Amino acid sequence: MRTTNRRNFLRAGAAASIAGAIAPALAMPSGAADDKASASGPAAQGVTRTLARYIVGARYEDLPANVRKEGTRTLLNWIGVAVGGSHHETVDRAVAALAPFSGPAQASLLGRRDRFDIMNAAFVNGVSSHIFDFDDTHLKTIIHPAGPVASAILALSEYHPVSGKDFLNALVLGIETECRIGNAVYPNHYDVGWHITGTAGVFGAAAAAGKLLGLSEQQMVWALGLAASQPVGLRESFGSMNKSFNPGRAASNGLFAALLASKNYTSSEGMIEAKRGWANTISTKQDYRQITEGLGQRYEAALNTYKPFACGIVIHPAIDAAIQLRNENRLTADQIARIDLKVHPLVLELTGKKTPQIGLEGKFSVYHSVAVAIIEGAAGEKQYSDRAVRDPQVIALRDRVSAIVDPSVKPEQVDMTITLKDGRTLHKHIEHAIGSVEVPMTDQQLEAKFTDLADAVLPAAQVRKLIETCWQVERLPNAAAIAKAGVLQK
Amino acid sequence: MRTTNRRNFLRAGAAASIAGAIAPALAMPSGAADDKASASGPAAQGVTRTLARYIVGARYEDLPANVRKEGTRTLLNWIGVAVGGSHHETVDRAVAALAPFSGPAQASLLGRRDRFDIMNAAFVNGVSSHIFDFDDTHLKTIIHPAGPVASAILALSEYHPVSGKDFLNALVLGIETECRIGNAVYPNHYDVGWHITGTAGVFGAAAAAGKLLGLSEQQMVWALGLAASQPVGLRESFGSMNKSFNPGRAASNGLFAALLASKNYTSSEGMIEAKRGWANTISTKQDYRQITEGLGQRYEAALNTYKPFACGIVIHPAIDAAIQLRNENRLTADQIARIDLKVHPLVLELTGKKTPQIGLEGKFSVYHSVAVAIIEGAAGEKQYSDRAVRDPQVIALRDRVSAIVDPSVKPEQVDMTITLKDGRTLHKHIEHAIGSVEVPMTDQQLEAKFTDLADAVLPAAQVRKLIETCWQVERLPNAAAIAKAGVLQK
Numbered sequence: 001m002r003t004t005n006r007r008n009f010l011r012a013g014a015a016a017s018i019a020g021a022i023a024p025a026l027a028m029p030s031g032a033a034d035d036k037a038s039a040s041g042p043a044a045q046g047v048t049r050t051l052a053r054y055i056v057g058a059r060y061e062d063l064p065a066n067v068r069k070e071g072t073r074t075l076l077n078w079i080g081v082a083v084g085g086s087h088h089e090t091v092d093r094a095v096a097a098l099a100p101f102s103g104p105a106q107a108s109l110l111g112r113r114d115r116f117d118i119m120n121a122a123f124v125n126g127v128s129s130h131i132f133d134f135d136d137t138h139l140k141t142i143i144h145p146a147g148p149v150a151s152a153i154l155a156l157s158e159y160h161p162v163s164g165k166d167f168l169n170a171l172v173l174g175i176e177t178e179c180r181i182g183n184a185v186y187p188n189h190y191d192v193g194w195h196i197t198g199t200a201g202v203f204g205a206a207a208a209a210g211k212l213l214g215l216s217e218q219q220m221v222w223a224l225g226l227a228a229s230q231p232v233g234l235r236e237s238f239g240s241m242n243k244s245f246n247p248g249r250a251a252s253n254g255l256f257a258a259l260l261a262s263k264n265y266t267s268s269e270g271m272i273e274a275k276r277g278w279a280n281t282i283s284t285k286q287d288y289r290q291i292t293e294g295l296g297q298r299y300e301a302a303l304n305t306y307k308p309f310a311c312g313i314v315i316h317p318a319i320d321a322a323i324q325l326r327n328e329n330r331l332t333a334d335q336i337a338r339i340d341l342k343v344h345p346l347v348l349e350l351t352g353k354k355t356p357q358i359g360l361e362g363k364f365s366v367y368h369s370v371a372v373a374i375i376e377g378a379a380g381e382k383q384y385s386d387r388a389v390r391d392p393q394v395i396a397l398r399d400r401v402s403a404i405v406d407p408s409v410k411p412e413q414v415d416m417t418i419t420l421k422d423g424r425t426l427h428k429h430i431e432h433a434i435g436s437v438e439v440p441m442t443d444q445q446l447e448a449k450f451t452d453l454a455d456a457v458l459p460a461a462q463v464r465k466l467i468e469t470c471w472q473v474e475r476l477p478n479a480a481a482i483a484k485a486g487v488l489q490k
Numbered sequence: 491m492r493t494t495n496r497r498n499f500l501r502a503g504a505a506a507s508i509a510g511a512i513a514p515a516l517a518m519p520s521g522a523a524d525d526k527a528s529a530s531g532p533a534a535q536g537v538t539r540t541l542a543r544y545i546v547g548a549r550y551e552d553l554p555a556n557v558r559k560e561g562t563r564t565l566l567n568w569i570g571v572a573v574g575g576s577h578h579e580t581v582d583r584a585v586a587a588l589a590p591f592s593g594p595a596q597a598s599l600l601g602r603r604d605r606f607d608i609m610n611a612a613f614v615n616g617v618s619s620h621i622f623d624f625d626d627t628h629l630k631t632i633i634h635p636a637g638p639v640a641s642a643i644l645a646l647s648e649y650h651p652v653s654g655k656d657f658l659n660a661l662v663l664g665i666e667t668e669c670r671i672g673n674a675v676y677p678n679h680y681d682v683g684w685h686i687t688g689t690a691g692v693f694g695a696a697a698a699a700g701k702l703l704g705l706s707e708q709q710m711v712w713a714l715g716l717a718a719s720q721p722v723g724l725r726e727s728f729g730s731m732n733k734s735f736n737p738g739r740a741a742s743n744g745l746f747a748a749l750l751a752s753k754n755y756t757s758s759e760g761m762i763e764a765k766r767g768w769a770n771t772i773s774t775k776q777d778y779r780q781i782t783e784g785l786g787q788r789y790e791a792a793l794n795t796y797k798p799f800a801c802g803i804v805i806h807p808a809i810d811a812a813i814q815l816r817n818e819n820r821l822t823a824d825q826i827a828r829i830d831l832k833v834h835p836l837v838l839e840l841t842g843k844k845t846p847q848i849g850l851e852g853k854f855s856v857y858h859s860v861a862v863a864i865i866e867g868a869a870g871e872k873q874y875s876d877r878a879v880r881d882p883q884v885i886a887l888r889d890r891v892s893a894i895v896d897p898s899v900k901p902e903q904v905d906m907t908i909t910l911k912d913g914r915t916l917h918k919h920i921e922h923a924i925g926s927v928e929v930p931m932t933d934q935q936l937e938a939k940f941t942d943l944a945d946a947v948l949p950a951a952q953v954r955k956l957i958e959t960c961w962q963v964e965r966l967p968n969a970a971a972i973a974k975a976g977v978l979q980k
Contacts, residue, residue: 090755097753100649101593101607117591159590193771198719222732229688229732230739233719236766242712242719242757245750249720260735263587265580267732276726281683 047273047288052220054295055177055207060169067299068474071172075482076446076470077136077306078129078146079110083466083486084381084453085131086111090241094127094248107155108483111457113490118155119252119259122205126151126248130197132381133243134310134453138175138303139437141182141196145304147247148201149174152209152255157479162212164476172301174208179300181272183290185283190235192284198233198246199282203272205254206261213262225267226257228278308435308445309379311363315351316433317414318343318366318403322373325418325428333375333397335420341366342406342415352403362389370416371397380452412436458488537763537778542710544785545667545697550659557789558964561662565972566936566960567626567796568619568636569600573956573976574871574943575621576601580731584617584738597645598973601947603980608645609742609749612695616641616738620687622871623733623853624800624943628665628793629927631672631686635794637737638691639664642699642745647969652702654966662791664698667714669790671762673780675773680725682774688723688736689772693762695744696751703752715757716747718768798925798935799869801853805841806923807904808833808856808893812863815908815918823865823887825910831856832896832905842893852879860906861887870942902926948978 063071085091086109095114103117109124116124126147129135135144153170156162162170182189182200190196206227210220230253233246261267272278272291279286309319318341325331341347343366353365362368362384371394372383388394409415412433418426432438434445441449447467454463462485469476469485476482553561575581576599585604593607599614606614616637619625625634643660652660672679672690680686696717700710720743723736751757761767762781769776799809808831815821831837833856843855852858852874861884862873878884899905902923908916922928924935931939937957944953952975959966959975966972 093753093755094750097750097755101596101609101749103591103593103607106591117593119591193766195719222730225727225730225732226735229685229723229727229735231721234761234766234768234771236761236764236768236771237715237719237758240712240715240756240758242715242761245716245719245755245757249746259591260584260587263583265583265587265735266730267735268727268730271724271726271732274726276683276724278724278726281724281726 044273044286044288045270047291048224048270049217049221050292050295051177051180051272052224053217055173055211056215056217056220058169058173058296060165062296063169063172064299067172067302068168070302070304071168071175072471072473073306073443073446074136074146074175074301074304075150075168075171075473076450076467078150079466079470079482079486080446080450080453081132081135082125082129082151083111083457084134085128085244086457088128088131090131090244091124091128093241094124098124107158108487110154110483110486111454111488113488118159119255121155122151122255123248123252125154126251127244130244130247132310132453134307134381136304136306137313138179138182138300139305140300140303141179141186141200142190143179143182143200144197144247145175145179145201145204145301146171147197148178148250148254149204149208151248151251152205153212154483156209156212156255158483160212162479164473164479166212167476167479167482168473170208170211172299173211174204175301175304176295176299177207178204180291183300184287185279185285188285189283193235194231194282195233195235195237195243195246198250199231201247201250202227202230202232202254202257205251206257207254209255209258210261213258215258215261219261219264221269222265222267223258223261225271226260226265227254228271229267230257231278231282303437305435305437306441306446306449308441308449309369310381310384311369311379312350313435314344314346314411315366315369316435317412317430318347318416319369319373319379320433321414321416321428321430322370323377323379325416325426326374326377329426331374331418333371333393335422336374336397336400337419337421339370339374339401340417340419341370341401341403342409343403344409344411344413345405345407346411348403348405356389359385359387359389365398366403367398367401368394370401378452380449382452458486462489534763534776534778535760537781538714538760539707539711540782540785541667541670541762542714543707545663545701546705546707546710548659548663548786550655552786553659553662554789554792557662557792558658560792560794561658561665562961562963563796563933563936564626564636564665564791564794565640565658565661565963566940566957568640569956569960569972569976570936570940570943571622571625572615572619573601573947574624575618575734576947578618578621580621580734581614581618583731584614588614597648598977600644600973600976601944601978603978608649609745611645612641612745613738613742615644616741617734620734620737622800622943624797624871626794626796627803628669628672628790629795630790630793631669631676631690632680633669633672633690634687634737635665635669635691635694635791636661637687638668638740638744639694639698641738641741642695643702644973646699646702646745648973650702652969654963654969656702657966657969657972658963660698660701662789663701664694665791665794666789667697668694670781673790674777675769675775678775679773683725684721684772685723685725685727685733685736688740689721691737691740692717692720692722692744692747695741696747697744699745699748700751703748705748705752709751709754711759712755712757713748713751715761716750716755717744718761719757720747721768721772793927795925795927796931796936796939798931798939799859800871800874801859801869802840804834804836804901805856805859806925807902807920808837808906809859809863809869810923811904811906811918811920812860813867813869815906815916816864816867819916821864821908823861823883825912826864826887826890827909827911829860829864829891830907830909831860831891831893832899833893834899834901834903835895835897836901838893838895846879849875849877849879855888856893857888857891858884860891868942870939872942948976952979
């Protein structure tokens with residue numbers, strides 16, 4: 001099984017050259033213990049520098065094959081969601097606000113004709129990619145890794161030519177940076193109210209952009225320090241356009257930090273771990289080993305996941321069960337007498353809306369989600385439109401869905417029984433939904449998701465070519481080809 | 491092969507992740523009662539909206555005369571320090587980094603020939619104005635109020651024409667916004683590590699820019715929300731170029747927020763006070779009355795102070811005493827046998843350096859400061875140059891300065907006795923140093939400080955004209971005249 005292989009690879013995988021290069025920094029004595037440092041983090045010195053040294057030294061050739069593959073899948077998924085979101089009114093308003101102030105037309109806005117300077121382009125593409133809450137997820141931290149990182153380097157790649165290999169390496173290193181920093185402070189940092197994608201994401205964007213700019217180790221320390229000075233986003237903004245703002249601004253802030261550092265604009269040493277540094281200021285938990293241990297040996301970037309369904313992850317098991325039973329039995333709605341679910345308590349707490357009236361409310365209804373998945377065989381953005389939640393056939397089936405809480409059902413599980421009008425019953429137990437680490441989306445499923453999102457924006461032939469360009473990233477002589485393939489032609 | 495450890499780890503992670511992953515899609519009800527609110531803050535509803543309503547409605551005509559006057563003095567002082575710092579290598583590096591990406595040449599960089607788009611210009615002017623740590627101070631919070639606010643609206647005024655009256659009104663309202671928000675969270679927020687000028691300053695910049703852009707009340711709520719999403723700056727950055735970065739980035743972030751809001755880019759309601767809003771996320775103290783009470787009646791902007799001396803405020807009483815005794819007695823160094831100080835403990839803790847070697851170290855030496863003030867009658871940026879700390883005459887007098895801690899001496903006090911070689915003794919007790927709220931710098935002293943800073947950058951006649959333009963701000967038909975008067979001519 002594919003996931004088993006991947007796990008073995010992760011455990012066995014070791015990039016000797018990188019490990020050797022960073023060993024001196026990791027061996028750095030902890031010295032005077034920080035009086036606020038976490039009990040779990042023995043060393044509060046040299047964290048920023050160790051990370052910077054790793055980023056500066058890490059080569060594409062050091063990446064294990066599974067990490068390259070997952071990085072490529074991350075890129076594909078991100079381009080798809082960014083193109084898909086690119087004509088939402090959120091993006092229209094951002095573009096209207098910034099157009100009078102943009103610099104030279106250096107970089108593409110995915111899915112659009114406009115071109116902005118690289119920092120404004122990074123912002124807009126970051127916004128587009130988070131519109132549908134349909135981007136990638138690092139499950140250990142709930143960081144959406146690609147938004148800040150890919151937005152920054154996609155724009156930069158159009159100004160500062162780099163190979164596809166270097167682009168992919170920077171993408172992985174940026175994701176590694178943000179997810180490791182996220183691990184160091186999660187969950188406390190998230191629980192108190194920070195939108196961790198925006199706060200940790202700035203580091204990822206700075207690291208990836210700094211890597212492509214060829215920063216020295218010292219410059220990378222400064223870039224990370226300037227990134228630490230610009231955290232973005234509060235959870236309170238969720239439900240407004242401000243949520244998509246956060247990965248976009250994390251991208252442009254990180255790029256800003258890297259560009260300043262490239263001209264020797266300084267910051268302090270140890271901005272992540274110092275007494276009054278980022279981690280102590282912004283979190284009550286600081287586990288610095290999450291940042292420095294196993295660099296080049298274990299990859300958070302290999303743990304990235306992609307949502308198959310355009311709604312909160314808590315109802316993904318139910319949708320997965322519905323689609324599997326539908327496809328295995330060629331079910332139609334008129335065959336079904338009733339659908340009974342046994343769910344984890346969170347499902348009804350968060351998505352217990354019985355009669356959603358608009359598309360967005362459908363995302364908070366396990367009843368709608370199951371019904372529309374049975375009828376349409378999918379739960380993408382189209383299945384959460386106003387059209388979908390008002391479809392009489394969907395409503396009729398929705399009213400036949402029942403859900404009860406079963407304390408033995410785990411959050412990643414569901415138990416579904418469909419009773420047919422002819423008296424038969426169909427049963428499905430989901431242990432891990434599609435899109436989880438355990439049951440990842442296949443490449444084909446990622447392509448289908450991409451196409452479903454992008455075909456409303458770009459011509460079908462261009463969508464196909466864009467998908468191919470993403471898959472071929474490692475062979476591109478100039479990574480700017482990705483951005484150029486993703487825009488509306490004049 | 492799956493190990494038990496790994497499975498458990500993933501499962502535990504998944505449980506937490508699922509709850510978090512769905513939360514992003516939840517639209518948190520706005521203005522809900524805050525279960526984390528401070529005991530001192532009775533209302534945790536409507537804070538952001540109350541503030542927004544005030545900012546949108548407040549007119550220039552409503553400002554008391556003393557507030558207009560203090561706002562004008564704030565402007566004058568800020569222009570002086572920004573021009574003075576504008577050719578520091580910190581600014582050169584920022585300009586070099588950003589020039590390739592700037593938009594149209596919409597706005598001036600004070601003291602320079604370059605012109606940038608308004609957001610990049612706001613950033614650079616904010617950096618310039620904080621270079622010497624010589625800008626204004628709101629003593630209740632240690633916020634340097636003008637940096638974020640004036641930088642944002644000076645740039646905006648060159649793109650979006652406004653009268654001098656409206657400019658001054660916006661400056662006051664921006665300062666009011668940032669200082670009131672600072673009051674609500676100080677000192678806890680500062681103590682934990684935030685550079686409060688950058689975190690509260692974003693709100694001030696957004697409020698002032700939004701006021702000039704004519705935002706509606708709802709748009710102002712959004713602008714403040716987008717500002718809340720972009721706090722800038724950690725105290726750990728002090729001592730590097732990152733410190734000056736913070737007011738600059740606060741300015742550009744606040745302007746960014748206001749511009750987006752002007753095109754109806756939304757945020758949530760109550761981003762300052764909500765359960766997961768700014769104050770609860772970023773501080774353990776939330777006293778919302780500081781924000782909402784007495785709006786339009788009492789003005790934090792009237793409490794602004796200006797440093798007469800280019801060093802930490804803790805040694806200002808000693809410098810003040812030295813200059814007063816010098817001037818009253820026409821003292822020269824060769825008359826002096828010894829100088830004895832009784833000081834508050836902080837003076838020696840923070841500025842007890844006996845033998846500074848470079849200019850910057852002089853700022854941390856009460857001995858150098860007193861000696862150079864006696865000899866040169868000032869303690870401006872020139873008195874903290876490498877030249878000044880290495881001057882043999884200064885060193886000789888410095889070695890005759892003694893300081894002892896006296897617990898009865900308050901931080902704002904000093905007791906100085908000068909023993910002359912002829913046996914006479916001179917004595918001075920300072921209750922409040924010049925530059926405090928109690929003993930403000932006179933207009934003439936502000937002008938002298940301005941001239942001392944600006945005459946190294948601009949021709950003398952232009953410096954004089956720039957000072958006059960600042961004093962005349964209320965009579966300017968177009969406030970863009972200020973920025974235009976402050977640049978190097980081609």
